[in-house]
Amino acid sequence: MEFRFEGVEKRHGPNVILQSLTLRFAAGSVSAILGESGAGKSTLLRLLLGLDWPERGQVLIDGVALEPARRLAVRRQIGYVIQEGGLFPHLTTLGNLALLPRHLGWSRERIRARAAELAELMELPTALLNRFPGELSGGQRQRVAVMRALMSDPPALLLDEPLGALDPLVRDELQQRLAALFRELSKTVLIVTHDLPEAAVLADRLLLLHGGRIVQDGPARTWLEQPADAFVRRFVAAQRGGLAEALSGSRGVHAGSR
Amino acid sequence: MPAPAEARGLRVPGLPGVLRALGLLLVAALIGGGAPSADAMGAAGAARAAFAGPTASVGSKNFTESLILADLLQLEAQRRGLTLVHRRAMGGSAILWQALLAGSIDAYPEYTGTLRAQLLPGLAPTAHDAAGEAALRATLARAGVLMGPPLGFEDRYALAVPSAIAQRLHLASLSDLRAHPELRYALSNEFMDRADGWPGLRRVYGLAPRSVRGLDHSLAYRALREGAAEVVDVYTTDAQIAAQHLTVLKDDRHFFPRYDAVWLYRRDAAVRWPALAAAINALAGRISVQSMQRLNAAVQLQHRDDREVAAAFYATLAPGGSAAQAASSAAGSPAPAPAARGTGSGPGSGAQLLARTREHLLLVGISLALALAIGLPLGVLGAQLPALGRPLLALSAVMQTIPSLALLVFMIPLFGIGARPAIAALFLYSLLPIVRNTLTGLASIPAPLVLSAAALGLPRHVRLLRVELPLAARTIIAGISTAAVINVGTATLGALIGAGGYGEPILTGIRLDDVGLILRGAVPAAVLALLVMGAFQLLERAVTPRGLRQFREP
Numbered sequence: 001m002e003f004r005f006e007g008v009e010k011r012h013g014p015n016v017i018l019q020s021l022t023l024r025f026a027a028g029s030v031s032a033i034l035g036e037s038g039a040g041k042s043t044l045l046r047l048l049l050g051l052d053w054p055e056r057g058q059v060l061i062d063g064v065a066l067e068p069a070r071r072l073a074v075r076r077q078i079g080y081v082i083q084e085g086g087l088f089p090h091l092t093t094l095g096n097l098a099l100l101p102r103h104l105g106w107s108r109e110r111i112r113a114r115a116a117e118l119a120e121l122m123e124l125p126t127a128l129l130n131r132f133p134g135e136l137s138g139g140q141r142q143r144v145a146v147m148r149a150l151m152s153d154p155p156a157l158l159l160d161e162p163l164g165a166l167d168p169l170v171r172d173e174l175q176q177r178l179a180a181l182f183r184e185l186s187k188t189v190l191i192v193t194h195d196l197p198e199a200a201v202l203a204d205r206l207l208l209l210h211g212g213r214i215v216q217d218g219p220a221r222t223w224l225e226q227p228a229d230a231f232v233r234r235f236v237a238a239q240r241g242g243l244a245e246a247l248s249g250s251r252g253v254h255a256g257s258r
Numbered sequence: 259m260p261a262p263a264e265a266r267g268l269r270v271p272g273l274p275g276v277l278r279a280l281g282l283l284l285v286a287a288l289i290g291g292g293a294p295s296a297d298a299m300g301a302a303g304a305a306r307a308a309f310a311g312p313t314a315s316v317g318s319k320n321f322t323e324s325l326i327l328a329d330l331l332q333l334e335a336q337r338r339g340l341t342l343v344h345r346r347a348m349g350g351s352a353i354l355w356q357a358l359l360a361g362s363i364d365a366y367p368e369y370t371g372t373l374r375a376q377l378l379p380g381l382a383p384t385a386h387d388a389a390g391e392a393a394l395r396a397t398l399a400r401a402g403v404l405m406g407p408p409l410g411f412e413d414r415y416a417l418a419v420p421s422a423i424a425q426r427l428h429l430a431s432l433s434d435l436r437a438h439p440e441l442r443y444a445l446s447n448e449f450m451d452r453a454d455g456w457p458g459l460r461r462v463y464g465l466a467p468r469s470v471r472g473l474d475h476s477l478a479y480r481a482l483r484e485g486a487a488e489v490v491d492v493y494t495t496d497a498q499i500a501a502q503h504l505t506v507l508k509d510d511r512h513f514f515p516r517y518d519a520v521w522l523y524r525r526d527a528a529v530r531w532p533a534l535a536a537a538i539n540a541l542a543g544r545i546s547v548q549s550m551q552r553l554n555a556a557v558q559l560q561h562r563d564d565r566e567v568a569a570a571f572y573a574t575l576a577p578g579g580s581a582a583q584a585a586s587s588a589a590g591s592p593a594p595a596p597a598a599r600g601t602g603s604g605p606g607s608g609a610q611l612l613a614r615t616r617e618h619l620l621l622v623g624i625s626l627a628l629a630l631a632i633g634l635p636l637g638v639l640g641a642q643l644p645a646l647g648r649p650l651l652a653l654s655a656v657m658q659t660i661p662s663l664a665l666l667v668f669m670i671p672l673f674g675i676g677a678r679p680a681i682a683a684l685f686l687y688s689l690l691p692i693v694r695n696t697l698t699g700l701a702s703i704p705a706p707l708v709l710s711a712a713a714l715g716l717p718r719h720v721r722l723l724r725v726e727l728p729l730a731a732r733t734i735i736a737g738i739s740t741a742a743v744i745n746v747g748t749a750t751l752g753a754l755i756g757a758g759g760y761g762e763p764i765l766t767g768i769r770l771d772d773v774g775l776i777l778r779g780a781v782p783a784a785v786l787a788l789l790v791m792g793a794f795q796l797l798e799r800a801v802t803p804r805g806l807r808q809f810r811e812p
Contacts, residue, residue, distance in 0.1 A: 051712060073715070074715075075715030078713075080710070080714075088711070088725055090729055090805045090806050091805065099724060099725075100714045100716060103717075132805030133805060
């Protein structure tokens with residue numbers, strides 16, 4: 001699934017969040033959007049899901065402009081994971097996973113089979129399928145959230161700070177799992193994060209959003225070698241140690257320093 | 259209509275809902291009238307056709323004398339072969355007047371002074387000559403109401419003080435009160451409200467007492483006995499005047515107009531049931547002030563049933579009649595409806611409790627079901643559209659601030675009297691907690707969950723059904739529970755407009771100054787409220803999913 005932003009401008013009241021943004025994410029690519037809090041990273045994802053609409057310009061999905069009438073169909077084609085999962089506390093793990101499939105008319109057996117398959121993929125004990133979110137650990141909840149996003153095997157996956165609320169050990173483990181997953185599944189993946197090392201581990205292409213524009217766009221190595229401006233240099237410097245480690249591939253248990 | 263703001267006499271502190279509702283009932287019972295209006299005639303007349311009863315009925319106000327008079331008319335009509343339903347102790351003058359205009363009742367005993375000063379305020383209050391009476395009759399006729407001949411006694415307002423105090427302070431007339439502003443006044447709420455009551459009286463006599471409290475007429479005597487007040491308003495036929503050694507102060511400036519007891523009845527009822535008019539005319543001039551005082555005393559001081567007292571008096575009254583004759587004529591035809599819901603004592607009270615419980619549950623159940631059917635969708639809608647939700651909340655909150663009794667009175671022109679207006683009023687009261695809790699329950703779902711549900715690609719109604727309503731269920735059920743418990747308490751007020759239920763013994767108990775009787779209504783009402791609360795707690799536990807019971811947000 002290919003995403004394109006064409007001259008997209010987004011405001012919240014007087015504040016410009018995105019200004020005349022033109023961007024393309026190729027089908028099957030894995031990209032990370034970085035930036036400070038409030039830089040508009042999450043807005044970017046919401047525009048793709050039709051949860052928010054631009055004041056100017058348009059969002060194209062597989063070359064077709066996104067319109068309100070198509071938003072439900074598009075959302076079903078895109079898995080979405082937010083920080084702390086957004087699991088529904090009144091439903092069990094399976095109930096959470098089954099929400100959309102049930103509406104799509106899947107049989108009970110098909111739902112169970114798919115859930116078991118994903119549990120194996122995400123290394124989640126199947127016994128936890130009947131637990132409520134409140135009975136799971138933070139890491140387990142995030143695994144379930146990813147599973148829920150993958151239930152109908154959508155061609156694209158959007159993750160908004162998926163590891164943001166986890167402690168370092170769990171975070172590192174899940175990071176490795178996701179990195180492997182993205183390589184195996186060949187989906188279009190967009191990850192929003194403010195953690196440079198994490199972005200380097202998970203994604204091939206890193207974009208830095210600042211002042212409503214993309215100020216740096218490319219593989220992690222180019223951020224070190226050809227920083228576009230002083231802000232990029234500062235952003236990199238703040239997380240340099242972790243980044244070097246991530247690039248050398250020698251990540252230990254202390255990785256993911258923030 | 260003036261809001262019954264005269265409830266100064268009774269404090270209703272921040273008690274739990276049930277107690278507060280019961281307190282409200284007391285307050286409401288104290289505010290006899292307070293809604294003088296002849297404007298509603300047109301609308302009420304229009305509603306008449308829809309609610310005209312198949313049988314003739316007579317109403318009575320919520321004090322002994324009125325009940326006895328209606329009992330007597332019932333007996334006289336009975337003798338003439340007309341079965342008259344007696345709607346007992348319906349409320350103050352305004353409620354009876356509205357009920358008569360609406361056709362919910364066909365006749366009720368009224369006083370000419372009340373008519374002039376309160377119900378038809380356009381008339382000169384003191385015009386007692388022939389021209390004045392003709393004007394009164396003409397005004398009534400325009401509303402389709404006829405006035406019968408005087409019954410033979412006058413029951414007007416007066417102020418009275420304990421004779422011991424009157425002697426000590428040399429009080430003989432109302433003018434003498436001016437020198438003693440330290441005396442504490444306990445005045446009935448209706449008297450406080452009426453143009454021919456306290457407002458006019460204090461002006462004409464220049465009275466400025468330091469303490470004036472409003473309370474129920476029958477409680478005023480208790481206040482005197484217990485030394486909580488020194489001056490009360492009395493009716494000149496009150497039994498307690500002699501029994502409690504009170505001195506009635508002379509109206510030396512002739513403030514109080516005449517209060518001849520008369521029958522008011524509907525013209526169309528007189529055409530339909532000629533025996534009704536005949537019975538009314540037959541009672542003309544038959545009851546003296548002394549007789550009335552004795553009858554009142556028999557009920558209020560000797561605690562006899564008003565029907566029994568009326569029957570005994572009626573037996574002595576019948577032209578050339580004897581007790582035997584009256585009794586035999588009563589036996590020969592259907593008995594005069596022996597209190598479908600009376601004061602209740604003795605062997606029948608178990609069945610009576612059951613009947614009252616059924617009436618009460620019906621009032622609460624139907625009004626709550628209606629409120630659910632309307633309130634839940636409104637709450638859901640309001641949560642989706644804040645532009646609708648905000649005014650909706652404000653409107654239901656305003657509804658809640660209308661005093662219960664006023665709301666009940668507003669319902670009479672629309673629904674007549676009985677269960678229907680009570681259900682309508684209770685329905686309006688239930689709306690707020692249900693709408694508010696549905697709305698806030700839905701609106702307070704954490705934003706990430708709302709976002710996740712939307713991002714899944716589920717249509718609006720599926721999200722609502724599978725995610726949002728279950729998450730808000732606890733709050734919504736709490737709202738329904740609040741509405742139900744408030745309803746159980748407020749429904750006791752329904753008795754004021756003839757809806758039955760637990761309010762009846764409470765009202766009668768207040769009228770007869772009988773604490774036992776009040777408890778017979780108040781205790782089951784409190785128990786029912788507790789049961790309802792418990793039932794909803796169980797329901798909440800059953801409906802709350804396990805995931806929400808132990809844990810908050812993940």
